Amino acid sequence: MLFNSLEFLLFLPTIFLLYWFVFRQLKHQNILLFVSSYIFYGWWDWRFLSLILFSTLIDFFIGYRLNLSTHRNKRKFLLYTSLFVNLGLLVFFKYFNFFIESWIEAWADLGIQMHQTTLNIILPVGISFYTFQTLSYTIDVYQRKIEPVTNFMAFASYVAFFPQLVAGPIERASNLLPQFYKKRIFNYEFAVSGMKLILWGLLKKVVIADSCAVLVNDIFQNYQNESGLTLCMGIVYFSFQIYGDFSGYSDIAIGTSRLFGFNLMRNFDYPYFSRDIAEFWRRWHISLSTWFRDYLYFPLGGSKGSLGNQLRNVFIIFLVSGIWHGANWTYVAWGGINALFFLPIFLLKKNRKHTNAIEGNLPSLSEFLGIMKTYMLVTFSWIFFRSESIKDAVRYIERIIDFNTFIPNTIRHKKIIPFLLIFVFFEWISRKQEYAIVLDKKYRIVFYLSFAFLILYYASVEEKTTFIYFQF
Amino acid sequence: MKKFILKVVAYLVVIITTYLLLGFLGDGYTDPFYLRFTTKKQNSLVLGTSRAAQGIQPEILNSLLLDSVDKPLYNYAFTLLHSPYGETYYNAIDAKLNKKISNGLFIVSVDPWSISSRSDFDYEIETNKELGKISFYNCYPNYDYFMYAYPKSMFSLLFKKKDTNMFVHNDGWLEINVSMKAAEVIKRTMFKEKQYITNKEIYGFSEKRLFWLKKTISLLKKHGRVILVRIPTGHKILKIENSMFPDFDNLIERSFNGELYLNYKNLVDKYVYTDGNHLFKESGTEFTKQLAKDINNHIK
Incomplete structure (x- = not known):
């Protein structure tokens, strides 16, 4: 369902009235949000609801198990399982054909022709957004920044929350999830x-x-x-x-x-x-920039370590940000160009001017x-x-x-x-x-x-x- | 909460009322189709593509046809892209037809294109056009049309130009007013002929369309008399049609054995065309008079 559609014009007031006048208890409101979010997403293609549900179940379960376990290796295993499943789905649906085609083209450039086998894969709307949102939960639980949820409905509503499900902002579990536990009071x-x-x-x-x-x-x-x-x-x-x-x-x-x-x-x-370009990146798609900063740039070492490592980290974050946008070399180039633009002020340490x-x-x-x-x-x-x-x-x-x-x-x-x-x-x-x-x-x-x-x-x-x- | 809802409702009332009022500005200048979907169900119809839409004038038919016909006739013909015979046009006709009558008159214009399909699309193109997009064909104002078929915003109705060369009359006739200076006619004719040479390559006879034409005629016959008509067109386009579909007239006669088929294709020189394809409005008047006379001769 598109925000600029007649369906949404009818959908929104209906859910609003049900939410505040019929389902007034917190538990019921969460159920309503969950159901309406699935309707919202299913309007586009109901088959992909199974993907969101699968991601939700996996991360709910992993979050729960992470809390029970104190064993370091076991916790790591659980985290990697979540990363593997979520990123695996993302890579399969978004990048499978791209990697295959790029691989074949690379060999073709060397004069070796390979048989092309690509799959007719439909890209599920918003997969990059909700995947990152669920990952943020698992990583935060792993790092003990947040407590895992015990209320499945609250967690499922957090993952599928319809206003930001398909194109963000990519919310952090630490900001959005607690709002599902708290009684919401209408504020004019x-x-x-x-x-x-x-x-x-x-x-x-x-x-x-x-x-x-x-x-x-x-x-x-x-x-x-x-x-x-x-x-x-x-x-x-x-x-x-x-x-x-x-x-x-x-x-x-x-x-x-x-x-x-x-x-x-x-x-x-x-x-x-x-x-300057650093300020631009603090003001553009903030939820994605900060996501990469917290879950990729900092773990890589950020602006600490040798100059070589710092430059590597800058390039990695921009290139990954580029490829996140789509399975095309143009996005990688776009990320690389922005990294080059960012580099001078980073080296001169003027990036927070x-x-x-x-x-x-x-x-x-x-x-x-x-x-x-x-x-x-x-x-x-x-x-x-x-x-x-x-x-x-x-x-x-x-x-x-x-x-x-x-x-x-x-x-x-x-x-x-x-x-x-x-x-x-x-x-x-x-x-x-x-x-x-x-x-x-x-x-x-x-x-x-x-x-x-x-x-x-x-x-x-x-x-x-x-x-x-x-x-x- | 109450204050919030009241405020939102107040804004919505202003916006929705404005929108509803705008609907009343729709008329024959809106576009070549809208007005046809704002009238009540009709007893007698003129059907076909743009040749019929421009060339057959119901006002003349209504004044000349014998009183035994359930008049008035209404021109419900569109264009080759919108109303070739098919499921979409059939449904639109079904919705427009007054099912209570049994002595209507239905002038069904046919030509090789109207029972042909395009090879460059794997679906019937009219399903994505105006007739295929709407569900309500007989209401005024037709908000269904404005929402799903009208290509502009309803606010453009405020700024519509009345000096447009197209106007749909209340009887459905599409009046076209273009310059008939020789040089401009030649230019338009050359363009149209070029277009039809291309069309010849992409259009081909469709069994499916013939099936729907048969189905349409079966539907109409339940409510009155059906007359098939082939409207004259310019020399070059007729030549293209003859080479593309030499057996067309025989096919129509064979397929609709019991129906009257008035074939005017050989009266090319009797009329003037705006673009080598469509009758100029004055020729349309003459042609419609001829048609009325021939119909009267047959239904006497």
Whole structure:
């Protein structure tokens, strides 16, 4: 079920009313959340519910056994079992064909032809998200950071919690799980903030991301015939598309959770106003960045040890983050490029220089230049993220820097620019706030209704698009 | 909680009311299809593809046909992509037909394309078009259509252009107003002919479509008289049709032995075409008069 669908428009209020008026006891509310989450996921493809249930059972059981055991090797064995099962499923469904094809291609490059055997595997929506979420539980229990759950329904609801099941934020057991034990009390302000987040998230998705998507698809499909300037516009639009799409989804997820009394972690913090690449990565897809930091970067040694080890750790985390996004070398390249961008400020130990939002109404010249530089670097790396292959990405770049064809005869795709500028303005004035539509009481009704009508204007049901991050 | 729900409901009321009101702005300018799904069930129908949609004018039929016919007739023909004979069109006709009558008149336009399928799709393409997407064919405003078939937002109804060259009349006739300057007609004709040369390569006779045409006619016969018609078209496209399907007329006559088949394909030069395929509206008027006269001769 998509957040921007009619089904969800009926599903959400139904569950909301049942949750607060019919199933008022904590135990019953958890059962309702569990059932509604499975309906939400099963709407896409019910067959894959078995995968979530399997992961849930495995990690519940392993968490329980981890608590009983004090024997170090046994505990390690249990942890590795969880890692093997969860990552095994992820690798099989997401990367099996990719590895096979890459293997065959590598031999073909050496002149050895191999018989190609790939399987027709469907990628279960959101598998990368819920796999990481269940893993965080097992690892935290193993490290004795949290107590294992004894209430299966609470755990199953945590794994499948529908607002963030398919595209995050990837929640930590230590933050979300305890909320399933605690009696939820309806809080007006909290629920209103949830509605505002949903509205803003839908606006980002439907008005910004989907409008850009049409242009981006057109430009990237025909990049060989487009001018350099159009190609530059293509990557700028893609930067807005992916931000609007993914942060829009996160906003809707967080907002929806608030309607049920849950507080999810923030996933985006105005990343395009970052002054350097390190700040960007602290503000972009925060739940994934911190997941990798805590469960991969720190265990590898983080920024401790020899310089060689530190550099290795930086590259590992960026490359793994790249491949997490999809089974394509383009994502690996994207991760590698970001690692290269990150490296200079890491070596100069300036990676924690900017930790707060910019003060003042306007940025200083150096802040402005920093923002522009970071945006350009990030946007450059999106070429690899968006292209079908590395070859396409390289040709796309070559075409941009071919100055003979840089200026087009006519500038197309420009109608959206005023919308993007207004959007940037809203984000800029709200950058110290949690979300971008904290408005003056006098005008807010007009704004909310305008936003709602704008969403409806752009929400052509026929061309309803899925969220980019569903595929990851 | 009460305050929250009241506020949300207040916002929703404003939004939903606006949306519902917008539905009343839908009319013959909305698109070439919408109005056809907003009328009540019909007693007599004109069926077929765009040649019939543009070329047969119910208003003229209604004024010239004998009173023994259960009038008025309603033009329920769409396009080759939307309404070739098949399950989708059959269901749409079934939903539009007033089952209480028994003396209706059904003008069923046929040509080689309407009983052919495309080889470049492994499914019937009309299932993904307007007729296949909706479930309600007879309600005004038709929100089902706006939600599932209309390609734009309902808010675009506020900005619809009345200077469009397409307009659907209340009797279902699709009026097309295009420049008939020789140079522009030639340009459109060349484009259309090129399109049909390509079509010839991808379309082929479909037993399945013939089956559904038979089924459609069986359905219509329960409620009145069926007349099969082949509407004239330009020389080049007729030539393409003849080479693609030389036995078409015989097949129709063989398959629908008991039905009247009015074949006007040889009257090419009698009429003017906007693009070498569709009758110009004034020719459509003349053709419809001829059709009414021939039908009257047969049903006297």
